[in-house]
Amino acid sequence: MAAGHLCLVLHAHLPWCRHAGEAVTLEESWLFEAIWESYVPLLLMLDRLAGDGVPVRLTLSLSPVLLEMLADGHLMGRFRRHLDHLLALAEAESARDGPERAAADHHARHLAAVRDAFDHRCGGDLPAAFAAHARAGRLDLVTTAATHGYLPLLWPEPGAVRGQIDTARRTFRRHFGRDPEGLWLPECGYTPGLDGVLATQGVRYTFLEAHGLLHARPVPPHGVTAPARTPAGVAVLAREPELARRVWSAGTGYPGAPAYREFHRDLADRRDTGTPGPTGLKLWRITGRDRDAKAPYAPDAAARQADADARRFVQAVTAAVRRRDRDAPPVTLTCPFDAELFGHWWFEGPYWLERVFRHLAATDAVAAATPGDVLADAPQLPRVEPAASSWGEHGYHNVWLNTETDWLWPHLHRAARTMAILARDHAATPADTPAGRTLRQAGRELLLAQASDWPFMLRTGTAARDAEHRLGTHLGRFRLLADALRAGGVPDPRHLTAIEAVDTVFPALAPGTFR
Template identity: 35%
Template sequence: MPVRVPGLFTLVLHTHLPWLAHHGRWPVGEEWLYQSWAASYLPLLRVLRTLAAEGRQSVVSLGLTPVVTAQLDDPYCLDGMQHWLANWQLRALEATTLRNQEALRDFGSREHAEAGRALEEFDTLWRHGAGPLVRQLIDAGTVELLGGPLAHPFQPLLPPRLREFALGEGLADARQRFAHTPTGIWAPECAYAPGMEQGYAAAGVGHFMVDGPSLHGDTALGRPVGDSGVVAFGRDLKVSYRVWSPKSGYPGHPAYRDFHTYDHTTGLKPARVTGRNVPSEEKAPYDPQRADAAVDRHVADFVDVVRRRLISESERIGRPAHVVAAFDTELFGHWWYEGPVWLERVLRALPAAGVQLGTLRDATAAGFVGTPVQLPPSSWGSGKDWQVWNGEQVSDLVQLNVEVVDTALAAVDKALEQSATPGAPSPRDFVADQILRETLLTVSSDWPFMVSKDSAADYARYRAHLHAHATREIAGALASGRRDAAQRLAQGWNRADGLFGALDARRLPRP
């Protein structure tokens, strides 16, 4: 039996995509959703269901943003996903018929089997969306659910009223979908501004994630923020970066499937990385056995890294330490094809090697909490500050957001005031609801991130301005006394942006 190492290890996964339904297909749009669903969400849920069936508990703290779960439960998206999986199967079948391309035919056979498995699993288990599947994992104690605010806004740049509303509605959305209200959140972009912990405490949030530098690199224990009692857990970069960093990590190994190299006939990805500077046309064919051996080596390496880190950090602080490794869920499968297999093996190998697994909630309950701390303004973006979301490159979006939010709040306040009846409950206001829905989509942190990183920047700016236009159009009709026109406009925009059906403008804090 391996010697048990001191302390606790927590794996945190952050699952998020912006609202993509009804907003383009290729190269950016719904295709992004379906690729991530097929490559990451399906296999991740398969892994977690397998571990749950074995009675394993407290395996992972799983962050699911309201905007991604809205899509994974949406009938339109479920239908689109089924069509996408069937198309994947057909493309793989086509690859098996190509002449004079033996390697691609063999690859197509494997892809055809994998697509068939995914399609059968989707039809059998996902008929009613992700909600029931995730709830089973929460009920089994296999995962801790981490929530977040609606539409993933960069919270430090929001006025307090909208920040409070987005968080409260996001937690309510999770409660409605999963019959569980998260007590922990993955703050969008790990973004923090002084004072936000008070809002968390008021919303019933007891712990949240920040990046390691926010705690000055000392992530060995969670830290209460000020006198709030709300605990900030920091990502251990020495461990997390072993898997994936801006410059290196396991997915770049020559044996793994190359994400960027396509067969343009079938749209499949039949090559392996081969080498860092090898051009796509010279990439070697993918070899599953070679990749599988690399997975085992990287599992062993990661287990060794975690063991050594727990031992060294425990010695440094003079008590059992807590190590948190945190990643975007989409890394596992979408960006790194072998990621889900690595994940399942590492979650078995760590306990077998004497490492105790636990969630962030477990860490709090077990006392892996240090002395209070004051956190600086921070994020997990470049520079660990706010520059990705409020830098010069996105100053136009920052100004757009300020103007749209001011317009929206004024319009909603007026709408609710008009509909109020003294001595009686105010009725639900569909127009006010849609104004807030479009506003939250406008201020999604995804748009400035994509611009700053030059990743589909034109699409990101288009989306931000589209939702800003919707907000202004509805609010303008309302402000000019054309309530019927505002109602028609709200209904029209709702056909594309009808997510968060329980969003209720009446819960917006009053000015």
């Protein structure tokens, strides 16, 4: 048995973006870029490793709302058109003479491979393709809160948390035919008591920021290098901070190497492409700190850099494992990352990950593992009460509760309270009646309003007006539906049908869990 486990965890999430307009919205462009830059490349990485017989144990959290979008025919049809447009653009660029020609050619080949994989490898059904890797034992699929609601701040209304978790479980089951064993806490946000809800929903393990365990009561004997168990019996694995910094650090992390592709320069920054806004084609490398002096992207040099960084990462993992005490249990190093870091933000990320698995396969000291593997090796875990924590700036709830966002929480709490009342009052209402449909749609709108994306966007100032609009839209739709039910009626049937038709998410939602 290896002396250490490396738990690589990727968490994928984007906000709901189905809409009735023709133009590609901001959130929709995020989804499309994540699919062609991250999700499909990760899938192809798994295919290559499987084809070469390289052992892979990777944990992947697909948020329920993302799953629903990836399975939505309308959205995937729009993605395919977007991909065709982008491929045509890349091919046109690769036909131009100039220093960026090699980079354009590389992107054209990459996009063509993505389109081929999307259409033929997985038939437009990415969840099914990931599920196949899970059945083959390479992937451990886990879930997260339904719309990525920030649970510690929803906790004043526990029905809201139950609704998020129960809907997540039902959605996972709808897509994968079984219940999830693991759950990613959105933003690693934890507050004492949440584990009870997770345990009731059958969650065996979850993940924390490092100080969730380091400040636990009592502090577990092996800190973040071994899992622990909460009072409710949920196993927790905490992020290993030193390894995380090697990837995440804005200043010294691997993704900042000069050879890698520059995220912040788009083709539209250099010439009129006839398309409003960024195109998604980025043909330059980071080069240096000068924001104006960017050299053309060189794919081969970037690949060599990714391989070297992967080797350094595996060396650091091995060294950390060898530092353990002789009488300590096998070291578990948990490294969670946003999945979109790999490919979208860090274009070479999927290839780096592939090289990490190949280098790991060549060492006996450390084995890639899933939480299930780790728990099977360590049935007796120390019992602790993890500390409230998150992986946001400052480590607590500041990113989601501050002067830019504090106005929205009373609305969310009141709506959750109303939903609890309605769920109780309509417990016997059949789902297929107008009142039953209204209640279920109210639950969907509540969940969509609770997404952590909106306060995050408000805090960072990234499309803050857009976040306000989305939040107001879902809260307003909730109020429209809820007010009708509270008045003993149902909303205008045309309104209900229209809202149902645009926010089709979570058909498996069960209103009773919001009580």
